Amino acid sequence: MPKTARLAVDIGGTFTDVALAVGGDMFTRKVLTTTRAPEEGVMAGVRAVLPEAGITAEDLDFIVHGTTLATNTVIERKGARTALIVTDGFRDAVEMGYEHRFDQYDINIDKPVPLVPRYLRLAVRERSSARGQVLLALQEGDVHALVPFLREHDVESVAIALIHAYANPDHEQRIADILRAELPDLWLTLSSDVCPEIREYERMSTACANAYVQPLMASYLADLDERLRAEGAQCPLFMMTSGGGLTTVETARRHPIRLVESGPAGGAILAGRIAQECGLDKVLSYDMGGTTAKICLIDNGRPQTSRTFEVDRQYRFTKGSGLPLRIPVIEMVEIGAGGGSIARIDNLGRIQVGPGSAGSEPGPACYGQGGTEATVTDADVVLGRIAPEGFAGGSVQLSPDLALAALDRAIARNLNLDGPLAAFAVSEMVEENMSNAARVHAVEQGKELAARTLIAFGGAAPLHACRMAEKLDMDRVIIPQGAGVGSAIGFLAAPVSYEMVRSHYTRLDGFEAAGLNEMFSEMHDEAHAIVVAGAPDAELEERRIAYMRYIGQGHEIVVEVPARALTDADGAALKEAFDRAYEALFGRVIPSMEVEILTWALSVATIQPSPPVLAAVATKAAAPARGERRLFDAARTDYVVAPVYQRDDLSPGMAISGPALIVEAQTTTVVTARFEARINGAGHIEIQRKKTAQTGETA
Numbered sequence: 001m002p003k004t005a006r007l008a009v010d011i012g013g014t015f016t017d018v019a020l021a022v023g024g025d026m027f028t029r030k031v032l033t034t035t036r037a038p039e040e041g042v043m044a045g046v047r048a049v050l051p052e053a054g055i056t057a058e059d060l061d062f063i064v065h066g067t068t069l070a071t072n073t074v075i076e077r078k079g080a081r082t083a084l085i086v087t088d089g090f091r092d093a094v095e096m097g098y099e100h101r102f103d104q105y106d107i108n109i110d111k112p113v114p115l116v117p118r119y120l121r122l123a124v125r126e127r128s129s130a131r132g133q134v135l136l137a138l139q140e141g142d143v144h145a146l147v148p149f150l151r152e153h154d155v156e157s158v159a160i161a162l163i164h165a166y167a168n169p170d171h172e173q174r175i176a177d178i179l180r181a182e183l184p185d186l187w188l189t190l191s192s193d194v195c196p197e198i199r200e201y202e203r204m205s206t207a208c209a210n211a212y213v214q215p216l217m218a219s220y221l222a223d224l225d226e227r228l229r230a231e232g233a234q235c236p237l238f239m240m241t242s243g244g245g246l247t248t249v250e251t252a253r254r255h256p257i258r259l260v261e262s263g264p265a266g267g268a269i270l271a272g273r274i275a276q277e278c279g280l281d282k283v284l285s286y287d288m289g290g291t292t293a294k295i296c297l298i299d300n301g302r303p304q305t306s307r308t309f310e311v312d313r314q315y316r317f318t319k320g321s322g323l324p325l326r327i328p329v330i331e332m333v334e335i336g337a338g339g340g341s342i343a344r345i346d347n348l349g350r351i352q353v354g355p356g357s358a359g360s361e362p363g364p365a366c367y368g369q370g371g372t373e374a375t376v377t378d379a380d381v382v383l384g385r386i387a388p389e390g391f392a393g394g395s396v397q398l399s400p401d402l403a404l405a406a407l408d409r410a411i412a413r414n415l416n417l418d419g420p421l422a423a424f425a426v427s428e429m430v431e432e433n434m435s436n437a438a439r440v441h442a443v444e445q446g447k448e449l450a451a452r453t454l455i456a457f458g459g460a461a462p463l464h465a466c467r468m469a470e471k472l473d474m475d476r477v478i479i480p481q482g483a484g485v486g487s488a489i490g491f492l493a494a495p496v497s498y499e500m501v502r503s504h505y506t507r508l509d510g511f512e513a514a515g516l517n518e519m520f521s522e523m524h525d526e527a528h529a530i531v532v533a534g535a536p537d538a539e540l541e542e543r544r545i546a547y548m549r550y551i552g553q554g555h556e557i558v559v560e561v562p563a564r565a566l567t568d569a570d571g572a573a574l575k576e577a578f579d580r581a582y583e584a585l586f587g588r589v590i591p592s593m594e595v596e597i598l599t600w601a602l603s604v605a606t607i608q609p610s611p612p613v614l615a616a617v618a619t620k621a622a623a624p625a626r627g628e629r630r631l632f633d634a635a636r637t638d639y640v641v642a643p644v645y646q647r648d649d650l651s652p653g654m655a656i657s658g659p660a661l662i663v664e665a666q667t668t669t670v671v672t673a674r675f676e677a678r679i680n681g682a683g684h685i686e687i688q689r690k691k692t693a694q695t696g697e698t699a
Helices: 038-053 069-075 140-152 170-182 200-231 249-254 262-277 376-382 400-415 419-444 461-471 483-491 513-534 570-586
Strands: 005-011 015-022 025-032 062-066 082-087 121-124 134-136 157-161 187-190 237-240 246-248 282-288 293-299 309-311 323-325 333-335 341-345 351-357 453-457 476-479 497-507 540-550 557-561 595-606 627-633 638-646 654-657 660-663 668-671 675-679 685-689
Touching: 005 038, 005 262, 005 483, 015 038, 015 483, 025 038, 025 483, 038 200, 062 262, 062 483, 069 200, 069 309, 082 140, 082 200, 121 140, 140 170, 157 170, 157 200, 170 187, 187 200, 200 237, 200 249, 200 323, 237 249, 237 262, 246 249, 246 497, 246 513, 262 282, 262 293, 262 453, 262 483, 282 419, 282 461, 293 419, 333 419, 341 376, 341 400, 341 419, 351 419, 376 400, 376 419, 400 419, 419 461, 419 627, 453 461, 453 483, 461 476, 461 483, 461 668, 461 685, 497 513, 513 540, 513 595, 540 570, 557 570, 570 595, 654 660, 668 675, 668 685
Parallel strands: 005 062, 062 237, 082 121, 082 157, 157 187, 282 453, 453 476, 638 660
Antiparallel strands: 005 015, 015 025, 237 246, 282 293, 293 333, 309 323, 341 351, 476 685, 497 595, 540 557, 540 595, 627 638, 654 675, 660 668, 675 685
């Protein structure tokens, strides 16, 4: 039986990661991201990894891709010239936003700038009610009158977002028909298609963002697909979505905004599967690459999900300071803490790390590509955590002298520190930033951290994982196989899926199932067709949820809905489910309050078999070390001599006591003095805090 060959590619801010699974063998490669033409880095990685596996592009059965291009297009404001068509009287809704200040004490607050300038926000006369009743018919003459204006201003893409279009999309569809007839080359996004939900600001913002990135993303995806075909690939190309599923290129071209967090989603999928494999019900996923660090809480193998996300925050970590998107996303916190994060002294004389990044061009000073600013990677090199030779599989040769010089200029001279202490200070600052982000995220979600296991991956996370565990009082860390390209490996485990959302106002005290069943039937047919187009022979599963709240509240909580035809009696069952979920979050219910449902969601996905739970393996001595290296020890604030092991030399059951370094092609795992490591049955590195000889308690 021929082996299945599956290829995954993840474009990050610094590196493009490639993972190729051929049967049971995994081949990985890191190449620097080609920022100006991301597809060049993709093809370079593909051409590097295929010969290593002894196959050609024609042998591939499956390709999946995740990219930051949509996010970067919004952040850098390099999208299409976009117009927005709204109901008369709502021209400025996308700029007024929530009409509140996300930082009440900053008198010079910078609000997020809309993607569509005011002169390109155009109004037409029409009106529908929140129930979908037409109150004022669409004045088609208003639409025809817009055509010369759109031509005059070379508009490439149009978002159509009419008030209450989620309840009745007819007017949006008619506007689209008129514009297609007169401007056939125009890209069109309907809010009733991309985000059919209440809350006009988020719906308008999502529609604008989709329209803004669609021409570029559609062109990029077509170009990449063409290049892969020219290389010989004949298999389907899938895109990773921010919600943790795969979708076809055609669907991604229609809804490119769903790709904004595709890379980090792959990492969360990987962590969830490792948690199942290792029999862990509570883990913290920690993904640190070259530009950012991503932290996600995972319970029972399932990452937390959300339907809200902000992009291009003016105040990077402040909620409300970015452009809101209502799309399915995996719930995580992302901070500017990666290997390329730039370290400097701020106006108060403190070390500041990130959010600015040296990226891949020119990259950290130690890359020797012209970069002069000190970064986290430079600090790691000086601290002995990274061997200069063999970095990123040998694709980059590091220079410790350039790293030390950059740290001396940026940090050491200003704080009167020597080179190693300056590097240690940078490392401590970035690790504290990440630890604090994890603490805040856990508190916001009503979760605890100490009893969890830290699953660390990405090129930089294994370097900092033990120190993160110390700061968070966590006793166990897992570094998976292929950790350096973890998100790309996660792509290979993701299901083909699609989620539909509809706003349909319902009160439980007057629950009527007939209209809901009709709505769910339409949602099922559309989602099912999209998934079957990508996976025609796969077994599918369906999930339904309701966003519920007490009447008068401003936000909803998620409650599972049976994936079957509903009856009027299900209103009582939904009330019981809501009470359980509400009490779990807030500690009590409010008996006298009625409950309402604003929005319903349905997702269809291919069933991914759960990995088998690993059996215990007997402990045995580790393979001989390949050498030694001076490693900076945080407890001693000085260097110690640490043995260096090659990961390929280590087999299940082998144990290593820290301090030690475990080196592989794409990353290095630093085992600090307070921890000991062993290789489990799947080849993952399990790092456990040592017990003290006197008390038997953890160190």
